[in-house]
Amino acid sequence: MNLPTKYRPKILADVVGQPIVTRALTNALIRSQINSAYLFVGLRGVGKTSTARILAKSVNCQTHERPTPKPCGCCNACREIERGSALDVVEIDAASNNGVDEIRSLIERVSLTPIARQRVVILDEAHCMTSNAANALLKTLEEPPGHTLFILCTTEAHKLLPTIISRCQTFEFHALAPTTIAEQLSAIADQESIDITEDALLTLARHAQGGMRDGLQLLGQASLSTDGAIGVEEVIALTGGIPPEELLSLIKAVLKPDVLRVLTQARRWLESGQTPSNIIATLLPTYRDLLMVKGAGQSVKTLITSGLTYKTLSRLTHTFTTEQLNQSLALLKDAERLLGSHRPEVWVEVCLLNLIPGYATQPTVAIHPVKDSIPSTPVSLNGKPSQPLADHWRTIINAAPEKAQPWLSQLQLVSCQNGIYELTGDKTTLNKLSRASRKVAQLIQKTTGDDQLIVITFKPPEEVMAS
Amino acid sequence: MSLLVLLGDDSHVIAQYLNHHKAQLNPNWLNFNLHRYSAEQIQTAITTARTPPVMDTQRLVIVTDCPFKSWSMEQLADIDQLPDSTTLALIGQTLDKRAKVAKYLAAQGMTMLTYERPKAWDAQGIECMVSGIARRQRLKLPKGAISYLAEALGNDTCRMEAELVKLSVYANGRSLSLSAVQQVILNQTHSSLKLAEAMRQGRTAAALHQLQALLAANHPLMVITSTLLTQFRTWLWVKAALQAGIHDNQTLAQHCQMSNPKRMYYLKQEVKGLRLSSLVQAQQKLFDCLEAIKYQGQDALLTTILSISQRIDRQ
Ligand SMILES: Nc1ncnc2c1ncn2[C@@H]1O[C@H](COP(=O)(O)OP(=O)(O)OP(=O)(O)O)[C@@H](O)[C@H]1O
Ligand SMILES: [Mg+2]
Numbered sequence A: 001m002n003l004p005t006k007y008r009p010k011i012l013a014d015v016v017g018q019p020i021v022t023r024a025l026t027n028a029l030i031r032s033q034i035n036s037a038y039l040f041v042g043l044r045g046v047g048k049t050s051t052a053r054i055l056a057k058s059v060n061c062q063t064h065e066r067p068t069p070k071p072c073g074c075c076n077a078c079r080e081i082e083r084g085s086a087l088d089v090v091e092i093d094a095a096s097n098n099g100v101d102e103i104r105s106l107i108e109r110v111s112l113t114p115i116a117r118q119r120v121v122i123l124d125e126a127h128c129m130t131s132n133a134a135n136a137l138l139k140t141l142e143e144p145p146g147h148t149l150f151i152l153c154t155t156e157a158h159k160l161l162p163t164i165i166s167r168c169q170t171f172e173f174h175a176l177a178p179t180t181i182a183e184q185l186s187a188i189a190d191q192e193s194i195d196i197t198e199d200a201l202l203t204l205a206r207h208a209q210g211g212m213r214d215g216l217q218l219l220g221q222a223s224l225s226t227d228g229a230i231g232v233e234e235v236i237a238l239t240g241g242i243p244p245e246e247l248l249s250l251i252k253a254v255l256k257p258d259v260l261r262v263l264t265q266a267r268r269w270l271e272s273g274q275t276p277s278n279i280i281a282t283l284l285p286t287y288r289d290l291l292m293v294k295g296a297g298q299s300v301k302t303l304i305t306s307g308l309t310y311k312t313l314s315r316l317t318h319t320f321t322t323e324q325l326n327q328s329l330a331l332l333k334d335a336e337r338l339l340g341s342h343r344p345e346v347w348v349e350v351c352l353l354n355l356i357p358g359y360a361t362q363p364t365v366a367i368h369p370v371k372d373s374i375p376s377t378p379v380s381l382n383g384k385p386s387q388p389l390a391d392h393w394r395t396i397i398n399a400a401p402e403k404a405q406p407w408l409s410q411l412q413l414v415s416c417q418n419g420i421y422e423l424t425g426d427k428t429t430l431n432k433l434s435r436a437s438r439k440v441a442q443l444i445q446k447t448t449g450d451d452q453l454i455v456i457t458f459k460p461p462e463e464v465m466a467s
Numbered sequence B: 001m002s003l004l005v006l007l008g009d010d011s012h013v014i015a016q017y018l019n020h021h022k023a024q025l026n027p028n029w030l031n032f033n034l035h036r037y038s039a040e041q042i043q044t045a046i047t048t049a050r051t052p053p054v055m056d057t058q059r060l061v062i063v064t065d066c067p068f069k070s071w072s073m074e075q076l077a078d079i080d081q082l083p084d085s086t087t088l089a090l091i092g093q094t095l096d097k098r099a100k101v102a103k104y105l106a107a108q109g110m111t112m113l114t115y116e117r118p119k120a121w122d123a124q125g126i127e128c129m130v131s132g133i134a135r136r137q138r139l140k141l142p143k144g145a146i147s148y149l150a151e152a153l154g155n156d157t158c159r160m161e162a163e164l165v166k167l168s169v170y171a172n173g174r175s176l177s178l179s180a181v182q183q184v185i186l187n188q189t190h191s192s193l194k195l196a197e198a199m200r201q202g203r204t205a206a207a208l209h210q211l212q213a214l215l216a217a218n219h220p221l222m223v224i225t226s227t228l229l230t231q232f233r234t235w236l237w238v239k240a241a242l243q244a245g246i247h248d249n250q251t252l253a254q255h256c257q258m259s260n261p262k263r264m265y266y267l268k269q270e271v272k273g274l275r276l277s278s279l280v281q282a283q284q285k286l287f288d289c290l291e292a293i294k295y296q297g298q299d300a301l302l303t304t305i306l307s308i309s310q311r312i313d314r315q
């Protein structure tokens, strides 16, 4: 049986990490002051549906005569709700039933008197309703039938009609802190007799990124795939992560810089089955942490999310400048977005080599193109590319996917030597494209069929004029 | 009989008023004694209103969206013959007291009530509503909470009511601290301003913790970033004007397009130690960041916050 389902909270007190929600709803039940509509907002797997179902049981539990924060879980009403077979508790997913007809038939159903004390309508992914559907629902919320409780759940509240939001009591479900997740996992591991170290739990919890469901799922997988005690290594292997030692050794190689070691590390990772996107996904939080620790030191210890310890991170930060870290982070972020290369091994190499301070070939968050650090010999005058280059560029454009052609045409090739392509264009175009250099490089590689590493540099027009 | 004329744009309060009336009807016979008509059906509405209630002592007839201006007295002629048991509620936006129809309705003994929402910029009006609802909910609020809530909830009375009920249920009769109020009722602007404040003071760690809290509570990146931009822009304008020798609060407020000159006092304090050039840079960085978050998500904001709060040079 899977852990998230088995350990679905049964009463409000079981819902962890959402103190405001649970206190307000507990009081509402005790005071029998239940609103006719609630809106639950929050990331995936933080307790929205669970809380909605608890509320349904709480108002209908037959062991109690009135709403209770502690539904018994064994009366007919409770059991049917838990099984999902209760007639008066309707759970619909607006992502797949988003039309006005579905909402109308729901509303019709709602107008009948329920058999249970209260009918409860749980509308998941409420932001997916079409606007007609939302307006139909609004009418009902404006004059709610007294015996019906609406609970809208959404991950994206800003996509809901403001008039719908106004009618609901809104509860924000927070992303859960790694320590909160780890504590819950630890309690469950005890009950399930899963042998796992504290550090391993924290690693799992971090990987869950604020969602309890993901945390539980990982714990379940870890217990199935490991005999004996589960340690950090097992968790890392399970999540397809990269062990901290290897991460550290790469960063050291980057710092030295030891190009060969960077290259062999990349190869080893790929050979051991790491996917390129996984490599980036490990490096990203590491550089984020480095940047935070560099900026704020000890006091951001609790915000660390990578596998490295504060001590290690702190030691490393002395060797980077903030600017370098900024650049690398932006670069990794772009790399993540532009993944999909047909030469993944090259893509990873380029990406890792670009982390070496001073080697980066593309600008960062700053939208202003970086000064060119690679020597180049422009073969043109006054910014007007000479014929052969223009021809070469045309060939590349023609071979590019149709979608890319218009924006490639806005660039001009200034020089091209040993795989280093210098491009220019007006400032806005450069600003826009500076983030896409990796894509452009891929395109060129594809057209020329060249195995050579392609490096793109963007030059602002005034620099081309000057040279 | 009673003749009610309910005017104004606050449909929420009007609905509540009517609900109050509805609650006095016998719930088992609502289908016979509670009626809702649109303005075109005014004749039918009056006819219904003239018939005595069924199995009850009262009847409530509601007519919505009444265009009083275009109505003639003939249309409303039979209103004077309503039985005592009927309440006829005519709902519309406005009614000019000098118009013939108005005089006629007044002669029939109408009770006219107007419910206008406070305007969005009318902080005092909104605060008044907040404290009114809070009193009704028996909500004990700490100092500063009313103005915080007014800002967080705005002039949407429906939402205001829902959220204040939530707050009072949360409090459950106990008194709350201001920070508890702020945790239960989120105000995106307010929380982002706390972040701006930390950045301005160069308290990098505090800024990062605040960012983390904002993200955990589902504040959209775009909202955080634009609020930061607005705040830093304000500081930039104030600083620039001060350096140009403008010190008088009134003139300063005009230059900075601030509606409230009293705020200038605080703004002046806030920009005191800051260098104009670092504010110029901060504005630029936040502006770029608005674009960058589309591609790089929260990392772009993280980088921007770090670089501003670390380089916010003090003179
Ligand atoms: N706050 C929590 N406390 C305890 N367990 C939780 C909590 N949140 C989630 N879980 C666990 O995760 C599972 C899924 O949670 P739930 O369905 O309530 O999430 P959700 O917020 O509705 O997510 P989604 O947006 O994906 O629908 C639960 O069965 C439970 O095991
Ligand atoms: Mg759910």
Ligand SMILES: [Zn+2]
Pocket: A060, A061, A062, A063, A064, A071, A072, A073, A074, A075, A076, A077, A078, A079
């Ligand atoms: Zn029960």
